[in-house]
Amino acid sequence: MxxxxxxxxxxxxxxxxxxxxxxxxxxxxxxxxxxxxxxxxxxxxxxxxxxxxxxxxxxxxxxxxxxxxxxxxxxxxxxxxxxxxxxxxxxxxxxxxxxxxxxxxxxxxxxxxxxxxxxxxxxxxxxxxxxxxxxxxxxxxxxxxxxxxxxxxxxxxxxxxxxxxxxxxxxxxxxxxLSVPQNITAATGINALTHSIEDYISRRHQPLADIFDLSSIRRITKYLRRAWANGDDEEARSEMMLAALEAGIAFNNSSVTIVHGMSRPLGALFHVSHGISNAVLLPTCLEYAIMGIPERFVMVAEAMGANTIGLSPLESAKEGVKLIKQLCVDVEIPNIFGLGIDKNDFMQSLDKMASDALANGSPNNTARKPSKEEIIKIYEKSF
CATH class of the missing domain: 3.40.50.1970 (Rossmann fold)
Structure with missing residues (x-):
């Protein structure tokens, strides 16, 4: 039930x-x-x-x-x-x-x-x-x-x-x-996308939430670039707000996974906003996560416009990750280094961040459950 x-x-x-x-x-x-x-x-x-x-x-x-x-x-x-x-x-x-x-x-x-x-x-x-x-x-x-x-x-x-x-x-x-600046539009938009994708591929996904997730992914794919390029575009702004609303309704009932689990320690230690910390980790985390549930990620890829005809589930999932990476590039989402975080400080914090990520529980909702060592590697790759 x-x-x-x-x-x-x-x-x-x-x-x-x-x-x-x-x-x-x-x-x-x-x-x-x-x-x-x-x-x-x-x-x-x-x-x-x-x-x-x-x-x-x-x-x-x-x-x-x-x-x-x-x-x-x-x-x-x-x-x-x-x-x-x-x-x-x-x-x-x-x-x-x-x-x-x-x-x-x-x-x-x-x-x-x-x-x-x-x-x-x-x-x-x-x-x-x-x-x-x-x-x-x-x-x-x-x-x-x-x-x-x-x-x-x-x-x-x-x-x-x-x-x-x-x-x-x-x-x-x-x-x-309409007054939201370009960088915040990008970060919050990718944050909403993170909610939808994580929720859909979570161990705790459910049918009603799936409907909202896929609808949200389609809207964000279609309208985020427009809202980012022209903040006065009322249609794009309206669709992005609806997409974020759909994503919220969905993950309220299922769950976020590894991205949110890893973003909270990053944000807490280095004072990075929630949206940005999710956005900078999303592509690398998904490269790891798709190996655990590629068949559901096929639907994510198709919602983003990927042509999956003739591809295996894993190949289709990888096409979806490519589209996510391109969207992040198009709206100028940086990597962690691009946030101005000192590399030595970051490397010295890896053990605490990985421990805190596992302690908050969200990574355990990932179909491919990460170990502490794997989380550290994802942080390093995201930098």
Whole structure:
């Protein structure tokens, strides 16, 4: 038997921010907006606040989230939430504000520190409701039961999973992504592709998720280059947001694998954003992973446009990896060295990164389960 989880409501389309805000007071009437300085500077916070004020709600603001969600943001945001007697959260931004809002919801109703909840099944009390409004097309966090928070004391990205973290409302307005710069468009787009591909070839894949995965892969293959080349292309932006949404719905119910498992330690130790850390590892990880499940990777290759007639499953899978590599080249995804990471520092961190990758569990969902030594080799090859 399969079980399939989604948010209670998804609003999708150009202008969804303005047209759906009247639904939010039905949740409660004292929201804490969780966002970042960029959203404030470009006027998106004012747009949200103005729309919420029409509904006569009492608003509090926490706009100090940076590029990656960390435990200190969660602690401060929870304090503001409790001090102002807020009763629900509205997350506006990329994956960082959304993941931070999820963790604030968790900590508003559960004791201890956020570190106590790393893993699955540890959250005992449902927190205040969450409304998630993504402004990038990548993480899919607006529809998932996961949050990733960096433990700054131990330099570890903590994966926390609980059904209580699924937002009650997701507002996916592609117009909010028109201002996203080219490099972020590339990183978030490849991040969404990573979700779809990993989920489809995961040991935990399931039929309903497969439908969303393959649809997402087709959209990203067709529209990412367009969105990257012309940020004002509304059709491409809309299709990319839909692709990221599809990918999020899918992996919320199946699982990511080796790429995410390896990207979390890279991001935590070298302060690389989640999207970029996935993107730089994707091609090399898939070269390793396809050997374990080439027959399912045939469908990935075909969804990306590969001609697999007359090819064996493994040959077809390799054609798919070639197309992924070319897409990464076309949208200027660097290798790890291109991120400016010092080679000596990187090499000295290999043992910890490999250990942390295995400890977070995601590599075990890979059809070809990697050893610590194999993970180290993949890191080295990706550099």
């Amino acid at each position: 399969y079980r399939f989880l989604t948010p209670a409501t998804i609003y999708y389309g150009i202008g969804a921010l303005e047209t759906s805000c009247d639904k939010l007071p039905s949740i409660d009437n004292k929201p804490l907006i969780v966002t970042d300085k960029i959203m404030t500077d470009i006027g998106y916070v004012d747009r949200l606040v103005n729309n919420l004020k029409k509904q006569h709600v009492e608003i509090s603001l926490f706009n100090e989230v940076d590029t990656e969600p960390i435990d200190q943001y969660v602690e401060k945001g929870t304090h503001i939430f409790n001090e102002n007697h807020c009763d629900f959260l509205v997350a506006l931004g990329g994956g960082s504000p959304i993941d931070t809002a999820k963790a604030i919801s968790l900590m508003a109703s559960n004791p201890g520190e956020v570190q106590n909840y790393m893993g699955f099944g540890k959250v005992k009390q449902e927190g205040p409701p969450i409304v998630a409004i993504p402004t990038t097309a990548g993480t899919g966090s607006e529809v998932t039961q996961f949050t990733i928070i960096t433990d700054t004391k131990n330099n570890v990205k903590m994966l926390i999973g609980s059904e209580y973290l699924i937002p009650q409302i997701a507002i996916d307005d592609p117009a909010l992504t």
